[in-house]
Amino acid sequence: MxxxxxxxxxxxxxxxxxxxxxxxxxxxxxxxxxxxxxxxxxxxxxxxxxxxxxxxxxxxxxxxxxxxxxxxxxxxxxxxxxxxxxxxxxPCPPRALEIAQDRLLEKNFVEELGGRAAPFAAVDDAADLRAAAARIGTPGILKTRRDGYDGKGQWRIEAAADLDSLELPGDSLIYEGFVRFEAEFSVIVARAADGAVRFYDSTHNEHRGGILARSALPAPAIVGKQVEEARDLARKVADALGYVGVLTLEFFACADGPVFNEMAPRVHNSGHWTIEGAVTSQFANHIRAVAGLPLGETTPIAPRIAMDNIIGDAVENAADYLTEAGCHLHLYGKEDVRDGRKMGHVTRLFRNAEQA
Structure with missing residues (x-):
């Protein structure tokens, strides 16, 4: 301790x-x-x-x-x-970073633990891409194996004919089949060094332009039906890595069960609501875990919660949120304002039906 x-x-x-x-x-x-x-x-x-x-x-x-x-x-x-x-x-093994930094390693790792990802294939040249598209089908998404986030490093391929005009952005890529889903959600787990875990309620995540725009509770019914299976995988991942701290796995809720998307070995944007909305925030539990302290309760403190990211020049009007009851504003102090950059977030706690 x-x-x-x-x-x-x-x-x-x-x-x-x-x-x-x-x-x-x-x-x-x-x-x-x-x-x-x-x-x-x-x-x-x-x-x-x-x-x-x-x-x-x-x-x-x-x-x-x-x-x-x-x-x-x-x-x-x-x-x-x-x-x-x-x-x-x-306290957390570097292997967690090594796996999360490479989409191919990450998906193979999760599938070895029994998780299910979208169909995928490694792509290093045009022949690989044509073979992957023929086997997996279109539409699909071509991604860099490393460094992509918030929609960066991704190219959607609608049909095989699109391959004729596509110039590969280097090698070390991955092609993924398109997933038809009803909702996106994340599983955030805090794990202590002794293996004790706490899960946060899974939010319904809405993306715009590849960037998380909103995370809200409660999530749709389909997420509630699939969250235990997703949590089971998250626990297996955390245990296999000997993880210490907060770990996040993102999922698609599909008609036939949860499909793994990606993992982040860190606190996560979809968990920002926990600062005001949970008994113990994801940030506090991460610090507790790496410091060897007992993990805190993760229960939400309001029946409905919504977190919205403040992106790009929307930060210019962020002060307007301060007039809303039950609204908590967080600005990150970034000087460089640009399109697609997360400048802050706002969390709303709805404690009764009238507020909601």
Missing amino acids: LPPGSTIGILGGGQLGRMMAVPAAQLGYRCIGFAPEGDNVAGDLCADFITADWDDAAALAEFARRCDVITWEFENVPVAAVEQLPQAKV
Whole structure:
């Protein structure tokens, strides 16, 4: 158990690290962030922040020396950087990052545990893509195996004829068959080092342009029918990885059961509602897990909850939310406003039918 006054290191400088630093401070911890130069908004709330490249061995060593335990706030932290750190200070194995950073490894890993993903195939050249499209069918989606998020690094292929005009954006790609679904949902699980787990209620996730726009509770009935099967897979993934902290798996709710989409070894956008909407937020439970503290209750505190992302220049009117009752505004302090960038979020708690 990490005593109060200890230091938690956070790899990454985004809003997730920023929101982790708040419950860490409430529990008596200091946070130090580490990330390359950029819009490192986590540094606003950390006690200190080291700005250096991921391959700067001296900076990583100094960061590790000053930390008692180390975690990360996004899944694209280079595995090589994490492996340079004293592993005794990193409660979650780097293998979780390694698998989540490669869509092909991720889907193979989940299927080996009994999960079901959309049909997929590795693509390294045009011949691979034609073979994949012929076997899996169209429509389908061509994706980069690494680094894509929020709809980036993805190309929809409606028909085989589209392949004639498509110029491959490099190699190390994956082709996935199109999934016909009734709803999208996520399973967020907090796992302690001793294997104890807590699940959050699964939200109905709505995407626009490949970016999560809204997460809401309660989710449609079909999600409720499939959530236990999805949770069972999430538990298997967490156990197989020896995971410590908050882990998220995203699913499609389909007529014949849940289909795995992707996983994120971190706190997740679809769990932002938990800050005001759950007894213990996902951020507090992540800090508890890596610090060796008991996990907190995850029960929602209102019958209906909705979280909306504030994206791009919508942030200019964000102050309007402050006039709404039961509305909680979070702005991330980002200076660079651009299309598709998450600038903040707003959570509404509906405690009765009239408010809803």
